[in-house]
């Protein structure tokens with residue numbers, strides 16, 4: 001209320017004071033907050049009342065948004081920024097007093113009895129879960145012009161990441177509902193965090209494709225706002241270089257997902273509906289759903305409040321390390337130490353070599369793939385205390401060693417995996433390690449950078465991401481008894497990769513290993529040059545000898561046997577250079593495209609029993 005504002009605060013900032021007449025009482029309150037927090041420079045260039053008044057109001061609209069979208073408002077943002085910038089200036093280690101050690105967690109081996117058991121338990125639990133995809137990032141390292149979830153996960157079928165994620169959730173939902181003890185049908189909620197960079201294109205992708213088969217009411221988009229940039233160690237907000245009536249803003253990081261979920265009211269609704277789990281995942285890991293059922297099974301069996309998915313990590317690889325941190329005062333936590341902080345932390349705490357591989361050829365710290373499974377009840381309770389605020393950090397690039405000026409403005413950031421940092425010591429925080437081939441193949445690096453990745457470290461490129469799908473599917477079928485021929489090595493966009501048979505299937509065909517095994521029988525073999533795409537649900541592979549390309553689609557009521565000897569000229573792989581702009585971007589970043597020379601393609605649209613043989 002204007003009446004409660006002490007107007008004296010404005011007398012020292014005449015440029016603002018002369019404009020008070022145009023501002024609403026709420027805006028005057030906001031102006032006061034800015035002045036009380038050392039931001040009078042923002043008004044220095046303001047002309048007198050009557051000039052640019054619309055822009056002045058727009059400035060305060062932006063301030064109102066920045067204030068309301070941050071837990072505790074702008075005052076709290078500026079206060080935290082000052083503290084973190086002061087710590088950064090003196091080089092304070094955020095892990096001061098903590099010593100790192102290798103934590104113990106659950107290790108799963110694909111296909112063994114325990115794994116199969118965990119997958120089955122995961123399917124039971126799936127209908128009690130909500131899925132949350134963080135997709136607000138632009139993917140600057142990849143440099144792709146579109147949104148990353150629209151990229152094909154593989155180009156055999158061209159299915160994009162978002163479609164694959166939705167179809168996987170729907171397949172889990174169906175399998176889980178089928179075995180529910182009370183026979184009730186539940187729709188698994190799917191939340192996508194977007195940002196101004198990705199929101200409209202994500203919504204458009206969903207709408208153009210009828211939400212890829214999901215009910216539109218099942219999907220919620222939560223848009224994260226950017227945060228104010230900071231110009232100096234006093235946390236003075238940075239004005240947009242092109243507009244003196246706007247604050248410059250940058251992304252705050254994927255940690256925003258917690259405060260958005262908190263303020264959305266969804267957690268409460270989910271608890272009421274009887275849900276138990278919230279699963280968080282990132283935009284471009286095409287193998288992710290291979291790991292979800294079993295890791296959800298681990299969460300349920302171990303009653304983990306927090307379960308982080310992990311894979312063996314190569315030293316210096318750009319994935320965080322899951323670390324046990326023990327403080328001199330006895331406190332300890334199991335937490336992700338981000339890839340740029342692990343090496344300095346180790347060097348500062350008695351490991352002079354820093355982030356290096358041990359005798360296994362991997363870093364002793366499991367690699368965080370940033371898929372988190374949180375137990376809903378304890379999650380909601382914790383957020384009620386924190387309002388979803390996550391411990392932040394600041395990473396200014398200083399002009400020189402005096403650390404007084406920045407090369408460019410900075411901002412506070414936060415990461416979703418830092419959620420456990422505020423948990424009480426009683427919290428059950430664990431992790432689940434799985435094989436890389438099964439669980440992790442993100443698409444993050446552009447071809448040029450990927451080609452420079454040290455030998456033995458993963459490329460995390462569009463090329464390696466697609467090849468990983470074929471390798472995983474080939475290995476899974478091998479373990480189910482199919483003789484899938486060994487891969488050949490090939491260099492694509494400067495990266496040496498293993499090229500396996502191009503095997504793909506829809507999630508509804510097989511989500512867990514025990515189901516896949518049931519669909520494979522007899523003597524089956526697939527040659528390396530082959531392509532196989534299974535799109536129907538009730539397709540069984542029996543005594544199949546494949547040397548070429550086969551694509552099978554069918555309605556649910558058609559039972560199809562894929563068998564016999566299928567031989568044709570198949571699809572060949574042609575190399576493409578990433579610099580060749582005559583080729584669409586989503587293809588050339590892979591370094592190859594398919595030449596669809598010949599295939600056997602069958603689509604069964606009538607109920608009944610059928611067989612595909614050449």
Ligand SMILES: O=c1ccn([C@@H]2O[C@H](COP(=O)(O)OP(=O)(O)O[C@H]3OC[C@@H](O)[C@H](O)[C@H]3O)[C@@H](O)[C@H]2O)c(=O)[nH]1
Nearest residue numbers: 134135136137251252253254282283319320368369370
């Ligand atoms: O502001 C943001 C930033 C990022 N994101 C999303 O967060 C996800 C991860 O972003 P990035 O790919 O930039 O993340 P990084 O590769 O830097 O590291 C991340 O993945 C690998 C893990 O080991 C790291 O611990 C984790 O931080 C993406 O899905 C991205 O869209 C947001 O939703 N909002």
Ligand SMILES: [Mg+2]
Nearest residue numbers: 137139140141
């Ligand atoms: Mg990043």
